[in-house]
Amino acid sequence: MSRNSRCYSKLRFCIRTFQLGLWLVASTASLSYANTTSLSQDEAFVAAWQDLQVLADDKMQGRAVGSAGSKLAQDYILAKYAVLGLEPVNGSYRQSFIHDFSLGKPLTGANLVGMRRGCVNPEHIIVITAHYDHLPISGRQIFNGADDNASGVAGLLYLAKKSAEKCPAYSQLFVATDAEERGLFGAKAFWSKWPQQQNVVLNINLDMISRGEKSSKLYLAGRRTFPQLSELAEQVNTAGYSVKLVLAHDQRTPLARARTTLEQIDWPNASDHAIFRRAGIPYCYYGVDTHPQYHTVDDDWQRIEPAFFQQALAIIATGWQFADSQPLAVYQQLRKEPSD
Secondary structure (H helix, E strand, O other), X not given: OOHHHHHHHHHHHHHHXXXXXXXXXOHHHHHOOOOOOOOOOOHHHHHHHHHHHHHOOHHHHHHOOOOHHHHHHHHHHHHHHHHOOOEEEOOEOEEEEEEOOOOOOOEEEEEEEEEEOOOOEEEEEEEEEEEOOOOOOEOOEOOOOHHHHHHHHHHHHHHHHHHOOOOOOEEEEEEEEOOOOOOOHHXXXXXXXXXXXXXXXXXXXXXXXXXXXXXXXXXXXXXXXXXXXXXXHHHHHOOOOOOEEEEOOOXXXXXXXXXXXXXXXXXXXXXXXXXXXXXXXXXXXXXOOOOOOOOOOOOOHHHOOHHHHHHHHHHHHHHHHHHHOOOHHHHHHHOOOOOO
């Protein structure tokens, strides 16, 4: 074993030890975990359900950019990256950037980046994104952001675990972004610094994927950039899921159809996929509709139905496998010139 291998093994051991310590610190949350014995015991889902609850715990303080809670969330996600065997990029999982406000002092944000090498087209990359930041504490009120977006990060870690089961065709870059709530600043920083932009073939963005409510729908945007998603939707919706995959959210919600200002959403620019769309890269944006707890102190994990979340993750994994199975020529044809 080389010196570097010894150091890496020691690092993995230390990270596992830290992770155990974090679980002990979060013992209140772990004792209150919802019972999943009635669900199919998919190990990856059980881990994702726990990840969601840890990231949405009060101890994370809403995970606002630059906060102590954000640092705690970063450490938890990075521990998971190491245990899942993701490769650091340029020697580190953490990629810091300065988030400069027009008012107030600049804050340092951090994107968390890990790689899984592909076996067929390893030089070409599918970028999987989910923002881990949420909102700052207001007085004594904590905005835990369970659906927005602890759920998406849990989904990202779920796909990272799935990617270890069989070597994917394309290299997979897992990017947990910071400062999304402030204006997609983490995704902007990642893209501006990424040296292999020409090798990125697709973005899969996960943002609010756990609250299907009564309609039990998971939305998928991106068909205008990736027409093959119609085939995916047909495949999913004939597979016996109780959750329906709906191709939608490819344009701004028309004012006449929006019942409230909350529903007047510019979906193509609503989350981190916007940065890739503007760069001419096809994207898949998975998410649910807005709900009354969106951006409130009541966006807690207890409001999430585990059975919906489990099926949503299974559908997203199917979509990820579908995307990974596409020939390189398809993505080369779909690539467009950058736009504003």
